[in-house]
Amino acid sequence: MATSSVIGKKNKMGQTYTDPWYMMHEAPRTPSFFTGSEVIKEAIRRASCDVMIAYPITPQSEAAALIGELFVEGYVGDYFRGESEFAVMSECAGAAFGGARVFTTTAGPGTMRAMENFPMWAGARLPIQMIVTCRGINSPLSIQPDTLEISYLLNTGMLVWHAETAQDFFDWILIGYLVAEEPDVHLPLALCCDGFFVTHTKDVVQLTPADMCLPPYDPYRSPVPCMDMECPPVRMMRDPFVMKSNYISYATHASWQQEVWAAVERSRKHTIRWLDGLIEVDNGDADILIVSSGTAVSQGREAKALLEEEGIDVGIVKIKTLRPWPGEEIREATKHAKHIIVPEFNIIGWLAREIRATIPNSDRVFAGPHVGGGMTMPPEIIAADIKALLGIKTAALAGRGS
Amino acid sequence: MKTTRYEVLPGPEHFLPPAAASMGIRLPDPGQAHIHGRIVPEEEAMEAAARQFLSAKVPTIFPGPLVLWAWNEKAAQKAKAVRELYETIKECVTPAQRPMLIPMPDYRPKYPKINPEIEINPNHPNLTIWHNKIDTCMFVGVHCHQANLSLKIIRGGTNCYTIAMCAQAGHEDAMLSFRDATAEKILRLAEWVKKLKGSVKPPEE
Numbered sequence: 001m002a003t004s005s006v007i008g009k010k011n012k013m014g015q016t017y018t019d020p021w022y023m024m025h026e027a028p029r030t031p032s033f034f035t036g037s038e039v040i041k042e043a044i045r046r047a048s049c050d051v052m053i054a055y056p057i058t059p060q061s062e063a064a065a066l067i068g069e070l071f072v073e074g075y076v077g078d079y080f081r082g083e084s085e086f087a088v089m090s091e092c093a094g095a096a097f098g099g100a101r102v103f104t105t106t107a108g109p110g111t112m113r114a115m116e117n118f119p120m121w122a123g124a125r126l127p128i129q130m131i132v133t134c135r136g137i138n139s140p141l142s143i144q145p146d147t148l149e150i151s152y153l154l155n156t157g158m159l160v161w162h163a164e165t166a167q168d169f170f171d172w173i174l175i176g177y178l179v180a181e182e183p184d185v186h187l188p189l190a191l192c193c194d195g196f197f198v199t200h201t202k203d204v205v206q207l208t209p210a211d212m213c214l215p216p217y218d219p220y221r222s223p224v225p226c227m228d229m230e231c232p233p234v235r236m237m238r239d240p241f242v243m244k245s246n247y248i249s250y251a252t253h254a255s256w257q258q259e260v261w262a263a264v265e266r267s268r269k270h271t272i273r274w275l276d277g278l279i280e281v282d283n284g285d286a287d288i289l290i291v292s293s294g295t296a297v298s299q300g301r302e303a304k305a306l307l308e309e310e311g312i313d314v315g316i317v318k319i320k321t322l323r324p325w326p327g328e329e330i331r332e333a334t335k336h337a338k339h340i341i342v343p344e345f346n347i348i349g350w351l352a353r354e355i356r357a358t359i360p361n362s363d364r365v366f367a368g369p370h371v372g373g374g375m376t377m378p379p380e381i382i383a384a385d386i387k388a389l390l391g392i393k394t395a396a397l398a399g400r401g402s
Numbered sequence: 403m404k405t406t407r408y409e410v411l412p413g414p415e416h417f418l419p420p421a422a423a424s425m426g427i428r429l430p431d432p433g434q435a436h437i438h439g440r441i442v443p444e445e446e447a448m449e450a451a452a453r454q455f456l457s458a459k460v461p462t463i464f465p466g467p468l469v470l471w472a473w474n475e476k477a478a479q480k481a482k483a484v485r486e487l488y489e490t491i492k493e494c495v496t497p498a499q500r501p502m503l504i505p506m507p508d509y510r511p512k513y514p515k516i517n518p519e520i521e522i523n524p525n526h527p528n529l530t531i532w533h534n535k536i537d538t539c540m541f542v543g544v545h546c547h548q549a550n551l552s553l554k555i556i557r558g559g560t561n562c563y564t565i566a567m568c569a570q571a572g573h574e575d576a577m578l579s580f581r582d583a584t585a586e587k588i589l590r591l592a593e594w595v596k597k598l599k600g601s602v603k604p605p606e607e
Binding site: 125182183184186221222223224225228230231232248249251252254255256258259261262263265266269 | 418420421422423424428429467508509510511525526545546547548550551554555558570571572574575
């Protein structure tokens with residue numbers, strides 16, 4: 001974030017560089033009925049973004065195309081299509097090394113194809129923001145929602161946030177730059193959402209004024225030199241560190257990795273301030289808690305309402321950030337829960353694994369229900385699993401048997 | 403399981419010590435500093451840093467590229483302040499103490515090795531610390547990532563007391579860290595060294 005000296009000045013589009021706290025918390029908001037893709041566009045309109053690069057892949061293509069319109073209008077400094085997702089992410093690195101605020105979007109197989117770049121981004125301390133509109137990644141091909149790809153991002157050293165709604169998306173894109181560009185953090189952010197459910201459905205979103213924008217990125221606050229071809233991290237593939245076989249090189253590399261994860265830890269303080277906590281708890285005193293992230297939280301809320309009609313008290317824990325992982329918060333929120341239900345839009349159950357590894361008495365965790373490949377998750381199946389845990393019989397939801 | 407709070411202390415700590423942030427050490431807010439991971443008012447840290455310089459056998463300042471090159475007016479002012487702090491330490495210690503000013507001019511890995519008498523490198527800072535028997539050092543003008551890298555490696559393999567005069571948010575991997583460094587803040591540290599001259603027990607020979 002540039003120094004406060006730019007606050008109050010106008011950019012070439014006539015937008016005013018605005019104090020970010022005022023812009024996000026106090027400025028008037030306008031309700032608008034938008035798809036998630038349109039919301040991405042509106043957030044980037046206000047993000048003082050220098051460069052946007054993408055490659056078409058469903059379901060992020062619409063957002064990428066809409067940002068092309070912003071480029072034509074003059075809100076984004078540069079915009080082009082890479083040769084593939086791998087090329088896109090490499091080009092994003094180049095732009096960020098050069099001191100630009102960079103934005104990209106990808107999904108599913110695109111995320112996987114570009115994977116080599118993500119630990120490189122984190123190791124190079126590049127605060128690139130990447131929207132991941134999650135979809136299926138495995139054969140047979142599916143373009144439908146599935147959150148398996150998030151699990152591959154969790155150990156890259158990137159910040160990983162999981163938006164539930166279009167409103168989250170709008171706010172978190174802008175806040176994402178504020179956190180990721182802090183000099184003690186300065187890491188890439190993967191802002192994930194469940195494809196189609198968020199990107200292609202319309203919702204009422206409260207937008208900040210279009211004539212306000214974030215102050216520009218200030219690369220001189222970077223924790224590594226900007227575009228210094230002689231020094232790591234830009235100087236990657238000559239003698240440091242991969243070409244040297246000695247203890248010092250190995251120890252330096254290990255320490256470098258530790259510093260990346262230390263930066264993830266440092267992001268906690270800033271993220272808690274801007275997102276009002278890493279988790280959100282509703283009715284946390286209940287014996288039964290639905291703990292999840294993304295749109296599985298929305299389905300959990302519906303299940304909670306269904307169960308309340310039957311007199312079953314259920315609470316909700318929404319996990320906003322996966323990296324940094326809100327371990328302490330989850331331990332505290334679940335300490336009195338008897339049953340912890342973790343619904344997920346993937347069949348692996350990576351979130352349940354993380355929660356089990358975090359809390360005492362992990363046999364309280366019920367990993368499920370799981371759906372994948374684009375299936376919806378009716379709240380009735382969450383409610384049915386909870387009732388089964390409580391020993392209450394329910395009819396099969398997808399069968400025709402008696 | 404009983405756990406104890408992690409403290410950022412002189413080493414040698416471990417074959418591969420952890421990053422202090424991963425051990426729960428948090429950075430100070432504006433107006434604060436930290437000593438061994440404990441958040442303190444900045445003035446308390448000023449006094450503690452001055453005492454460290456005055457009680458060390460080889461108190462050393464490692465200025466990095468952000469103050470070694472006059473890339474803006476503030477950098478030039480900070481460089482002058484660093485020089486003044488160094489001269490002040492020299493004036494305030496006993497003849498048996500040996501203050502040093504050793505630059506970290508850039509971060510290029512230099513192999514087979516650097517000349518530890520004239521420079522320090524973030525990838526193998528221990529060579530300079532060991533060669534010169536440095537027991538207290540201060541980083542100033544080093545990019546944050548490189549500073550944390552070096553500070554952690556120093557903690558791992560030496561018993562050197564590390565101080566960071568950081569222009570951004572500070573460094574958990576130093577034993578004592580200031581944040582939001584300015585030329586004025588560096589000069590204030592020099593004032594503390596002058597103020598405590600003669601009141602701190604010098605190291606035993």
